[in-house]
Amino acid sequence: MLTNYITTAFRALKRNWSYSVINILGLALGLACCLLLFVAVRYELSFDRHNTNANRIYRMLGVSATSPDSKPNTGITFPALAALRNDFPDMKHQLTMVSRVRSAVVSVGGQGNTEKKRFQEPDGVVTFAEPEYFNLFDYTWEKGNPKTALLNPNTVVLTDRMAHKYFGDANPMGQVIRIDNQMDFVVTGVVQTPPATSSLPFSVFLTHASVVAFGNTSPVDDWGSSYGGAQIYMMLPPTMAGAETPAAQMEHRLDNFVKKYHTPETAKTLRYVLQPLTDIHFATNTSNYAQRSISIEMIWAMVLIGLFILGTACVNFINLATAQAIRRAREVGVRKVLGSTRSQLLRQFMGETGFLTAIAVVLALFLAQVSLPYVGGLLNVIPDAVTLFSPVVLAFLLFLGLITTMLAGFYPALVLSGYQPIVALKAKIQASQSGRYLTLRRGLIIGQFAISQLLIIGTIIAYYQMNYFRSVDLGFSSDAVLTVKLPGNEPGQLENLRAKLRNVPGIQSMSFGMTTPSSTLNWTTGFRFGTDENAYDFGILMRPGDTSYARTYDIKLLAGRMYQSADTIRELVINETFMKRLGFQKPEQIIGKMMEVAGSDVKKPIVGVVKDFNQFSLRDRVEPSVLTTMRSNYHTLGLKLSTQQGGTDAINRIVNEVQTAWTETFPEFVFSYEFMDETLASFYKSEEQSYALFRLLAIIALFIGCLGLYGVVAFMAETRTKEVGVRKVLGASTAHIFGLFSMDFVKLVLIALIISSPIAWYIMNQWLQKFAYKIEIEWWMFALAGTLAMSIALLTVSSQSIKAALMNPVKSLRSE
Incomplete structure (x- = not known):
């Protein structure tokens, strides 16, 4: 019987080959889309799930108690870690702090006859960590002791991939690496590289015991400022049924913690909350070290679109099958006269659908495999982290094929097997059934195009x-602005670099600053305005820069003047939003007012007001901001290039001259640059x-x-x-x-x-x-x-x- 079904299905496919090709191609495309979206969704949902205690680990966030819609702050001040361990001794080994080193230069060798090699590591590779870090997060140790490897100063743990990158096949234990040409660290451990689906993708773990000596606590190391620096993670006990969750209990305890260590004014506006580790990847309003997130809404959109596309392919099958049903009426009549039951006919026609679906499944797997690199690039999926030939994915494809067979084939099979033999043999089906089929086909076509037009x-x-x-x-200009990171700002370095670049043809203006006007690196701090001793319910963003900052980025001055040159905070320029939040309507009204910022108790004058500029992406509103001088925070060089020099060759010449000057100033570091619009x-x-x-x-x-x-x-x-x-x-x-x-x-x-x-x-x-x-x-x-x-x-x-x-x-x- 099975052989007969297969033979009949093959004959039907051959006899109506054009419609069969349409069905197979439609089903294959729908199945391939579903398969690729399933792989992508599975990849996204697996973030941080490799950690055994993922459901018990939380990240500590600072939020505004008076402005619940404001963006949470992931950076926690350095003194908080010791204070938490002091106040919560039962959690001493379930607390840890990590603090990344931004765009670090790792130097290897250079002693004896070995040649020094330098590696420019991007954000999210190098971090300061403690032994407790490995209590919370799962790592497989290949060399070293997790309890002692990062206990002493000047020690480092590497992943196996980084160990091979730096030392090749040599034993990395006891080897020395130098970070930012500043401090040496001895390798005391090697762990396996964490999965790509990690919100903490670090590969170089420097001991936290050296964080202060390294200078990673700048610009201030107090309770009143957050420099986007360290993040604190904690592991809580398992949730007990019927009781308040451990996270909620801990947040209540942290309310008292804030009151104990922060000023009364800050305690009124600041709250610490806990964010589950498994939510970090899906929280688009907070940053993470992997610099990659996706919303749950986006996940659901991918799921629904995949189902919609598969649905349109099934609709094709139903449309064509019901359209051809009249043709096969006599066949059904003959089979029923010869003794076929309805269940046998149902199995036959479902078998035909299954045969077409099987061909579509094979073709879909081929199409998905060919398009995986392209779709993976669109979705920012690491190619090595996904495969279409895992048991789970293949089982999903098999399940998808069975569901498709049922969705696409059940109704046509039900219709065909239900024909009365006498009516079918007398060819009266067309007159009695065509109207019903036409209505069905029209409804299905409307559904198909509704989905298409929705997309x-x-x-x-x-x-x-x-x-x-x-x-x-955006309130500033990013056209033809070249940005270069500065590895140092020691006395004479910036002046030397400026002198070398001053006479480079094509550079209109240059500025040293903490960041560009719009950046992911942000320093939020409190302030006191005028004679008002009460703290306000919002913080301010600091944008330190030299006197050329506004000119280089074309920030418009609305009133007053720009600040004068200084190495520390001397005068302040604020933006429109800050002015209005302080209750002033006209820029001229606030000129000359005094204010304390950045934890200083010395009042400084407001000398100017600039037009609002976006400090973040357009997802976020403009925040109150202060521009001022502070040489110790100049980490970025901005160069406004002339657009009259002509073409790519001129730009390349300028970049080469900038690289030469930069390398002469910082010979131990690796030059890198970006165009601001990019x-x-x-x-x-x-x-x-x-x-x-x-x-x-x-x-x-x-x-x-x-x-x-x-x-x-x-x-x-x-x-x-x-x-x-x-x-x-x-x-x-x-x-x-x-x-x-x-x-x-x-x-x-x-x-x-x-x-x-x-x-x-x-x-x-x-x-x-x-x-x-x-x-x-x-x-x-x-x-x-x-x-x-x-x-x-x-x-x-x-x-x-x-x-x-x-x-x-x-x-x-x-x-x-």
Whole structure:
């Protein structure tokens, strides 16, 4: 019996090969999309889950008690660790602090006859850590003792990958590495490289016992300032049923901790909360050391889109199967007369669907494997971290194939097996069933195009939001601005570098500062204004820079003047938002007022007010900000280049001259640079990737829908050959025949647009809400999506409808 089913399925596939190809291709595309999205979702959901105690580990955050909507601060001041261990001795070994070294230079060798090698390690590679760090997080030790490896000063633990990078096949134990040409560390341990799905992707662990000597506590090491520096993690006891969660209990205890160690004014505005380790990857409003996050909404969007696309492929199958049902009516009648039961026929037709699905599954696996590198790049998935040939993924594909067989094949099989043999043999099926099938097919086509237009509308709105990011006025200029990191700012170094660069043709202006105006590195601090002794319920962002800072980045002065040159804080310039938060409406009113900032108890004058500029991405609103001098915090060189020098060659020449001057000033470090507009674009990397992915999925969904539409129209043209011939004999024009086939489908596309538009508006409006600065959704975006979908549908229909319209009526009538 099974052999008979397979033989029959193969014959049906061969007899209707064009429709079978459409079905197989549609199913394969739908299955491939589902498979790739499953792999991506599984990858995202696995972040930090490799840690045995992942559900018990929390990160400590500082939040505003008076402004719950403000952005949480991940940086915790250094004294907090010792104070926590003092107040909570029961958690002494379940607490740890990590503090990354930004863009560190690792030097190896250089002693005796060995050649010194330097490696520029990006953020998220080098960190200060304690032995307790390995109590919380899972690492497999290859060499060394986890309890003592980081106990003493000037020690370091490496991952096996970094050990091989620095020392090759030599034994790394006892070897010495130098960090930022500043301090030597002896290798005392080697651990296996953590999985790519880690929010703490560190590979070089410096002992926390050397953090102060290294100078990582700058600019201040007190309770009143956070420099985005250290993060504190803690492991709490397991949750007990029926009681308040350990996290909630700990947060209550931390309220008293704040009151004990912070000033009364700060205690009114600051709260410490605990963020689960497993939530860090999905918290887009807080930073993490992996510099990568994704929202849960995005995860659900990927799941739903995958299901939608698979649904459109199944709709194709149902459409074509029901369209061809009339053809097979006599076959069903004959089989029933010969003794076949309905259950046998049901199994036969489901078997045919399963046969087509099996071919589609194999093709889908091939398509997914070929496109995995491209899709992985869109989704920022590490290629080595995913595979399509793992047991879980293959089991999912098998499950997907079974579900697809049921979804696509059950209804057509039910219809075909239900024919009455007498009616089927008398060829009366067409008259009795065609109306019901037509209604079904129309409904399914509407559903297909509603899904397609939903994706198209979302893609159009995302496109214009991304364009808005690129074109909006940020309050400063990023065009032709070259930024270079400074490994040091010792006396004479900055002056020497400035003198070398002053005469380089093509450099209009240069400035030393802590960061560029818009940056992920932020220093938040408190302040006191005027004679008011009470602390305000918000902090301020410090933007230290020299007197050329505003000119280099084209920050507009609204009133007063820029501050004068100094090595420490001498005068202050504030932004509009800060001025208004202090209660002033006109910039001139605040000039001359006195203020204390950055933990200083010495009041400094406000000498100017600048136009607001975005300090973060456009997801966040402009925050109160202060510009001032502070040489000890100059870590970035900004160079405004002339756009009149002409072309890439001129830019390359300037970069080479800057590199020469920089290397002469800092000979022990590795030169690196960025163009500021590229840095700003990286703020929206996740949005760009999402937009590119959804654009691709929208095209695929529309293509699958058009495949089905093509098949249905082809079948209609084939079954209505006699009708077309009669109409032409009676004088119908080619345009009339074309309209006969086309107008019904245009109506269906319009109905789909009406259905999808409110849904798309709601979803995209929710997506836009996460941006402080966003576009307005306009009516023409929906009209554009409808026009696009309608044009593609007409183009799909036209090939078959024109072919039918041009057919010789004599041949049409004779063929019947």
